[in-house]
Amino acid sequence: MVLFFAFLSSFYGYGQAIIDEPGRTNLAPTTELWNGLYLKFRLSDKIFWYQENHYRRRSSTDNRSDFVGRMGQIYNRGGLVYLFNDQFEVTVGPTLVFNFTPDKDNPDYLNSTLEPRMWHQWLFTQSIAGIKILHQFRFEHRFKRDNLIGAEYKYTDRYRYKFIAYIPLNKPKMENKTLFISPSNEIFFQTGKYQREIFEDNRVYTAIGYTYNNFMFFGGHMWTYGSTNNPGVYANKHVLRLNVMYTLDFRNKRRPVTRSLPSL
């Protein structure tokens, strides 16, 4: 028996190369500060206009923990929402992102580049014991380029799923003047001619907030972990997020001027 196994082991390594598993390199964490304005305007019983505008800063190249050392992005997203019912709505619209240079003193970089996208989203809402839960499926089709002069646009498709819970702390359910905590997790996948890895990013976000009349003030800490342009190299960030959401119902505010003269 020993001789048999010794015989077998002599074949070990023949006809098949031994490949070491590629190592995973995790870069040191960086920091960012994102400031967001969210708007939702009700135009009719079933149709809304939704908009997000963000001012995003990121840490300096020589100080990863300063949050605001460099300009990051100016992010503008809008869309028309169709409300099928209280549990399901669909949004379609454009996004225009301004991506700023990673190094302001380097003449090889453009100060900013445009990143246009079209996006669409399904949003499912459920309520369990006063906790509001959202399942957000978002799809983006984007044209993005590097800030290096002469860089080409690359097209990618992006698939995102976000789970969000709104947990009221001082009221039985989410309503006016409610203090709440909102944990969420969003996972990103991407495909495209130049993409080597389908997993793009994962974001864990814990926000605390307060609703007051038409406003929602919320903010918190987000940790992101995701792939980079270099295969096997992953980056992570700590992001402070400060946001305001404003909603308005235009249905009872319109005073149409279109009118007809009465016929005799």
Added chain:
Amino acid sequence: MKKIALLVAFILFGNIAVAQYQGQFRLQYGNDFGFTSGLFGLNISGEYFPLDKLSFAPNLSVLFPESGKASNLHLDARYYFSKEKLEFYGLLGYANYRRRYEFNPEITYKNTGTINIGTGVIYKFLEELGLNAEFKFQPQNRNEFIFKLGISYFIN
């Protein structure tokens, strides 16, 4: 004679249902495409009716060339030959096309002025919203033919 003329005028006006837009504001979002340059763009517009059937509609297109940046600022006047549900209009205006080239050579900004001549239609599918299609020709300097498709929101 005067009484008869007044009566005729009163009957005529009384029997015509006239859609009056004076004082109306509108906002529009659309996407446009230039057939000569091949540039696709994102367009936002405001519209105000100082007179019935005549509006002023400034709008801005942000275009997406392969390199550099481009935009088109339009200052258009529109005249509506319309019914209330389906609104046809003709337009005349001025546009400034701004182009920045990144390299070979790098040109910071190049401005080209031209007039706009065109026509469009708005289909009002809801009291608050309409679908807008527009054709526009820029004959001077650019010889550009632009098609735009968008959504209009009737503010009032």
